Amino acid sequence: MSPAVQPPRITGILETVLYVADIDRAERFYRDVMGMQQIGKEPGRHVFFRVGSGVLLLFRAETTRRAGSLPPHGANGEIHVCFTTAPAEYEAWQKRIEDHGVAIEQETEWPGGRSFYFRDPDGNLLELANADIWPG
């Protein structure tokens, strides 16, 4: 018997993307409310943030659907994404979100922790978890 050939492996997700209608408004929300570290911006097209080992890319689909230097992409609707915080900072986050006038739509207990749901100015469904709620 010859040894099984192992397929190459995907090691992680580097870029997570949301689409927004207004780049400046998205910049203010993710920088000032979410406290993320901004790493790039092209007015009217995109704003980028470093988030842990990955990056969050916010694009205006109207611009990225056009042929350009990279293949076209873009979506309309309300995309879901879940972020993590340290357990000790979870309740501070709930307060911070509400202090910024953003409604918390729901809180859920999971086997591995808990999380709450809210929305960015474009209606994308954000979730913030106090742990990796997908253990094992």
Place this chain on the structure above:
Amino acid sequence: MSPAVQPPRITGILETVLYVADIDRAERFYRDVMGMQQIGKEPGRHVFFRVGSGVLLLFRAETTRRAGSLPPHGANGEIHVCFTTAPAEYEAWQKRIEDHGVAIEQETEWPGGRSFYFRDPDGNLLELANADIWPG
């Protein structure tokens, strides 16, 4: 002077989401072509995969836009996401993708590495990088 209050921190992105029209077809692609570890499935609604420290969630937007146990979400279009692999496995990935009949649309050199672009069966724009191409 009182010390500045540090805002709580986001530590990472846990869930990255794509929307697909056919859950079984997406399951075959992400499991058999991308080699990802499947961690959940509800036929006709979703299929979930573990990817490094995060998870990739594929939903049928037609189902997740309905009111249910979690807030509604969903999008139409071609969402972009970038995955990483080890530098030593990058060329094996290019071969594997092409061997599965998936076209590589473009390859790009970045200051921090290189990446190539292809699509899942729903047209979502996938990218595979040989490093964190967002250094510093």
